[in-house]
Structures are given as structure tokens and as C-alpha cells.
Amino acid sequence: MLRWTLAGALLLCAAQAIDFRHHLYEDLVRALFNVQNECPYVTRIYSIGRSAEGRHLYVLEFSDNPGVHEPLEPEFKYVGNMHGNEVLGRELLIQFSQFLCEEYRAGSQRITQLIHDTRIHILPSMNPDGYEVAARQGPEFNGYLTGRGNSREVDLNRNFPDLNALMYYHEKTDGANHHLPLPDNWEEQVEPETLAVIKWMQNYNFVLSANLHGGAVVANYPFDKSRDPRMRGKTTYSAAPDDKIFKKLAQTYSYAHSWMHKGWNCGDYFDEGITNGASWYSLSKGMQDFNYLYTNCFEITLELSCNKFPPASALQKEWIGNREALVSYLEQIHHGIKGMVYDDNNNPISNAEISVSGIHHDITSGADGDYFRLLLPGTYTVTASRQGYLPSTSTVTVGPAEAILLHFYLKPAPKDANLNRNLHNKKDHHSGRTPLRNLGPR
Numbered sequence: 393m394l395r396w397t398l399a400g401a402l403l404l405c406a407a408q409a410i411d412f413r414h415h416l417y418e419d420l421v422r423a424l425f426n427v428q429n430e431c432p433y434v435t436r437i438y439s440i441g442r443s444a445e446g447r448h449l450y451v452l453e454f455s456d457n458p459g460v461h462e463p464l465e466p467e468f469k470y471v472g473n474m475h476g477n478e479v480l481g482r483e484l485l486i487q488f489s490q491f492l493c494e495e496y497r498a499g500s501q502r503i504t505q506l507i508h509d510t511r512i513h514i515l516p517s518m519n520p521d522g523y524e525v526a527a528r529q530g531p532e533f534n535g536y537l538t539g540r541g542n543s544r545e546v547d548l549n550r551n552f553p554d555l556n557a558l559m560y561y562h563e564k565t566d567g568a569n570h571h572l573p574l575p576d577n578w579e580e581q582v583e584p585e586t587l588a589v590i591k592w593m594q595n596y597n598f599v600l601s602a603n604l605h606g607g608a609v610v611a612n613y614p615f616d617k618s619r620d621p622r623m624r625g626k627t628t629y630s631a632a633p634d635d636k637i638f639k640k641l642a643q644t645y646s647y648a649h650s651w652m653h654k655g656w657n658c659g660d661y662f663d664e665g666i667t668n669g670a671s672w673y674s675l676s677k678g679m680q681d682f683n684y685l686y687t688n689c690f691e692i693t694l695e696l697s698c699n700k701f702p703p704a705s706a707l708q709k710e711w712i713g714n715r716e717a718l719v720s721y722l723e724q725i726h727h728g729i730k731g732m733v734y735d736d737n738n739n740p741i742s743n744a745e746i747s748v749s750g751i752h753h754d755i756t757s758g759a760d761g762d763y764f765r766l767l768l769p770g771t772y773t774v775t776a777s778r779q780g781y782l783p784s785t786s787t788v789t790v791g792p793a794e795a796i797l798l799h800f801y802l803k804p805a806p807k808d809a810n811l812n813r814n815l816h817n818k819k820d821h822h823s824g825r826t827p828l829r830n831l832g833p834r
């Protein structure tokens with residue numbers, strides 16, 4: 393009996409004490425399954441595929457209905473450890489998972505509402521193979537490169553199909569500004585980890601995302617790739633059509649972070665702790681721009697520590713510094729407008745284009761006919777259109793609070809209607825393996 397009590401007390405302590413340490417792959421998996429065990433009704437674990445060496449890329453999902461997309465409930469993702477030697481994001485996302493579960497169990501109103509209104513996907517490590525290589529060296533000896541790439545030494549943040557060049561060309565020719573086509577045979581041109589993440593993006597209608605790195609402290613937003621090829625090597629601001637929103641998203645993180653917004657970090661200065669990617673240094677085939685150009689998802693890149701592999705003793709301070717920022721950033725998914733697109737008979741219409749006048753970037757409705765359009769406060773003219781239907785336009789005023797509901801009902805187009813569609817040029821692109829060079833933190 394004494395033994396049982398002691399064991400019980402020890403177990404309780406273990407569950408409550410947050411342990412700040414590094415997690416090798418097996419420990420990471422165990423930590424995720426522990427959270428799933430502690431919060432079984434609001435979590436699910438699934439794998440989006442395997443790394444080159446066969447490790448699972450596990451995602452922990454939080455939702456009031458795990459495994460199900462509920463119409464009008466937006467999908468969010470956090471991705472950590474894409475560079476195997478940038479390990480803080482991985483540990484923060486483990487802490488964050490434990491935090492969400494504990495707060496939910498404790499009845500925190502804020503976290504409960506977040507879990508009820510959002511489907512949250514957490515991928516603590518996109519590059520588990522690279523991590524094992526970096527961890528073998530440990531915090532003190534880790535160089536700038538060891539474990540950055542995957543096991544084939546490919547930099548995963550230079551491994552996505554390059555859609556920027558096509559987008560920049562389309563800007564001059566009035567071509568498509570969203571959901572750009574992938575190059576032929578793209579699946580053979582990317583690494584297994586990249587392939588898994590792209591398929592993940594195809595299967596979930598993500599709205600907002602952040603990708604966690606290290607080596608600097610700054611919130612970096614699209615575009616990463618410079619617009620003018622002649623200017624490569626120099627710094628030029630490359631604004632996305634949603635530049636103002638991206639800036640606001642980056643500010644949300646930097647100001648909710650304990651010191652990022654102060655600007656001076658790691659010997660660098662970034663005003664307000666944010667930067668446009670290309671104005672820092674131009675980067676091709678990154679994940680952030682790909683999210684925006686291929687899917688409905690808005691992603692920013694978070695650089696979270698000067699030291700890519702901080703010692704375990706630094707993890708608690710980092711967690712305290714990032715905790716509020718991780719929550720606040722996630723809450724941004726509930727701004728702007730959202731709604732359903734229906735036909736005459738109230739059937740949902742998927743793949744309808746939602747255009748906002750003045751912003752040259754459309755998003756589309758998901759499989760259930762629901763759409764989510766992040767917007768800053770203001771008054772907007774919004775049009776929903778789909779081939780075979782007459783477009784429908786509404787004016788809406790967005791406030792600073794939660795997303796405004798705006799549904800669209802599309803009537804079928806007369807048979808001879810000549811809908812002006814943008815034709816995509818399919819053949820512009822190649823993507824291949826890029827060696828490890830151009831090595832900033834991102």
C-alpha cells in the first residue's frame with residue numbers, strides 16, 4: 393500500500409512538473425503520446441509521412457472534434473525543427489502541447505475557447521533525422537551546419553517548388569495570383585519530408601501557420617524571395633499582396649514575445665522585431681512563400697533564439713518568453729471574414745474564389761464550402777465566384793474583434809456566359825535539390 397501511494401505521488405509530481413530538457417526522437421514521441429493520454433477527448437496524433445531514415449513525422453492535433461474538419465472552424469499549424477540543428481521550436485512546441493492540455497484540464501476559458509473554435513495542428517519536428525545528427529554533438533559543440541539538412545544533407549527550406557518566379561511574372565501579365573500550379577514531376581524533385589508536408593497542405597485547408605527556426609530573434613514574413621533577380625545578393629523589400637496583414641501577424645508575435653519586439657538581438661537590429669524576408673536576405677524555394685502561393689495558408693517564419701541549440705538550462709526562460717506569443721499568434725486566425733459559399737439549393741460550393749478588391753490575392757472555399765479570409769479592420773468589397781455560376785459581391789466592414797460571418801449564394805450562370813478565366817501557364821518551373829548554401833538562419 394505504501395508502495396502504491398509513493399508511486400502515485402511520484403506519478404503526480406511527474407505529471408505536474410514541466411521538465412525543461414531536450415527530447416531525442418523517442419522522447420519526443422513519448423511526450424506527444426503522454427499529452428494525448430492526458431487529454432484524450434481533445435487530441436489526436438497522426439503521422440503525415442516518414443523522414444528519409446524512416447522516422448514518423450508526427451502531428452499532435454487539438455480540437456473539440458479531433459480528426460474532423462468542422463465547417464467554419466479554421467485549421468492552424470505550427471511547424472518546428474525544419475532545420476534539424478535549430479531545436480528551440482521543437483522544445484517549445486512540446487511545451488506548448490503540454491500547456492494547452494493542462495490549461496484545458498484546468499478549465500482555462502481562453503484555452504478552452506481556442507480549442508473549441510480552432511483545429512490546431514502541431515508538428516514539433518519536420519526534420520527528425522537532422523535533429524538526431526545535431527543532438528549527437530550536443531548544445532556545446534553544435535556548429536552552424538551539422539544537422540541543418542535532412543539525412544541526405546538537403547536544406548528543407550530550399551526544397552519547395554519555386555512558385556515566386558511564376559507569381560512575379562503573373563503580376564505583370566494579369567495571371568493567376570493564388571493556387572499556382574506545381575511543376576511536372578514535382579514529387580520526384582523534393583525530399584520525403586517536403587513531400588509529406590506538401591501532401592499535408594493538400595489534405596487540410598490551413599488558414600494560418602508559423603514555422604519555427606533559430607539563429608536570430610525576429611518574426612519574418614513573405615516574401616522571402618526577392619522580386620528582382622538582378623538585385624539578388626542585395627536586400628530589397630518584396631511585399632506580398634497581403635503585406636499589411638503579414639506585418640500585423642509578425643508584430644503580433646514580436647510584441648507578445650518578451651524581448652523580440654525590442655529589436656536588438658544577437659547583434660542584429662530589426663525594427664519592432666520583424667522583417668520582410670527578402671529585405672533581410674533573398675531565399676528561394678522556402679516553405680513560407682510556398683504556403684501563400686500554393687494554398688490558402690498564411691505562414692510566417694519565427695526566428696526564436698540566437699543560439700540554434702541552446703542548453704537545456706535556457707529552455708525554461710525561452711518558454712516563458714514565447715508562451716503568450718504562441719497563444720496570441722494562434723488567436724489571429726479568428727480575424728477577418730469567414731463564411732459559406734452555397735448554390736441555389738443550399739449545397740456548399742468548394743473551390744469558389746474569394747476576391748477582395750484592392751488585394752491581388754484570392755483564397756478559395758474548402759471541401760465543405762467554407763472559406764476564411766484574414767483581413768485587417770476596414771471596409772471591403774468581396775466577391776465570390778466559381779466557374780458555372782454568376783459571381784456575387786458584398787460589402788463588409790471588419791472590426792478588430794472576431795471574424796465577421798459573410799455567406800455567399802451563387803446562381804448558376806446562363807449557358808452562354810463567357811466567364812473570363814485566368815489561364816495558368818503550367819510550364820515555367822523546375823525545382824531540384826539545392827545544396828547547403830546561402831545559409832542564414834532561415
Ligand SMILES: [Zn+2]
Nearest residue numbers: 475605833834
Ligand atoms: Zn532555420
